[in-house]
Amino acid sequence: MTDSAPASQRSFWTAFGPGLLFAGAAVGVSHLVQSTRAGAVYGLSLILVVIAANILKYPAFRFGPLYAAATGRSMLEGYRRQGKWALVLYSLLTLGTMFTVQAAVTVVTAGLAKAILGIDSSPIVLSGVLLVICGGLLGIGDYAWLDRIIKVVVAILTVSTLIAAALVVPTIDWSAVQWLPNSTAFSGKQLLFVAALVGWMPSAIDISVWHSLWTLARRREAGTASVKDTLMDFDIGYIGTALLAGCFLLLGAGVMHGKGVPIANGAAGFANQIINLYAQTLGEWARPVIGICAFAVMFSTTLTVVDGFPRALSVLFARFRGPEDPDRPEERSNRVAYWISLVVLAVGSLVVLMVFLKSLKAMVDLATTLSFLTAPILAWLNHRAVFSADMPAEHRPGTPLRLGSWAGIASLGIFALAYLWLRFAS
16 A cells, blocks of 8 residues: 555555454354355255354454454453453363364365365374464464465455355255244254354354454554454454355255255365365366365464464463553563464364364364353453443444343353253253
8 A cells, every 4th residue: 555545545454454364264164164064954044043143243253353453452451351260261261162173173174185185194194284384384474474365365265155156046946945944953963053053153252352462463563553444354354254154055055955965074075075066056167276265265264273372372371460561562472372372272183183083073063062152251251341441432332232242142141051951951
């Protein structure tokens, strides 16, 4: 952007980036795996569930970049100011989900690599190689690499997915479409899948914390950006992820639902099915192109998660030691904690892979269900942070967003309790 560009335009491009990192992290397993499975098994009957999940979680995700842009501090500082109990609670939730989350996104990426390149190697070995590559990229370029890679990947996958979904639309018998799930969707194994679908739709709420850290990293790299532009960047990423979730569900419904096509249980087999979705709609010419795009988007998800958990943990350790000073960036002092966290994350994820290697669906469902159960707690912590006295009054959300936030917290909490009761008490 040249100096001759309008100031408002320069300000937006200064803020632009973290929203696409959010999209890069979200458009992964939740979309390629869960949304496609939802369409393949249930047709379009879960589309309202997908829409509801995106609406109910919107305030909690928005509060991450809002808090960072308005205060110049991360959401973890917002937790610390609520009391160290909030940091302890976040620590427990993170430690309870981080290994399964990283394992799930990495093994799907490894499966795509096997499908595209025909590599005859164990998914665990490939997953380990991917984690090393991600660590190397982050060591060389840190935030700048994330920013550049994700922008290209998200743009390519978005265009190709929109085209594929548009081509599927005429093939669906709309007169026979069931728009509401029947009662069996909320009982037994079907309930487990619905909970898993909501858990990462559009993603786990942990990413709101990462988003606040990415917002601060972007600000340090490119200069100050306004709250308005930061939120516009967020909205672009969020709306894009919600739209793509619907597209993947549509692809699964149009190409696989009612066709007697079983969902592959292995990472490589399911990866081939995803590529076939595009090949059947766009034509065989698209197979290598889409294969590369699908791998790229899953690699971007793996890369952002490899960065997100260690980045959050390194700042979390610092918050236990003391408050955050926006005028004194701590990235250098946090680097040791960052790399230790990354190594622990990688090793723990590979251990989880060894346990769940033969069942991709079971591992993904476990990771997403854990995120589903922790969602109301993290949403509540985010709500308390943005409505605290530390938040500048002019940037506190208005009544509609406040009510929307409480509605989301209450709904997610009720759903989580109902799930636990139906899962263990009945």
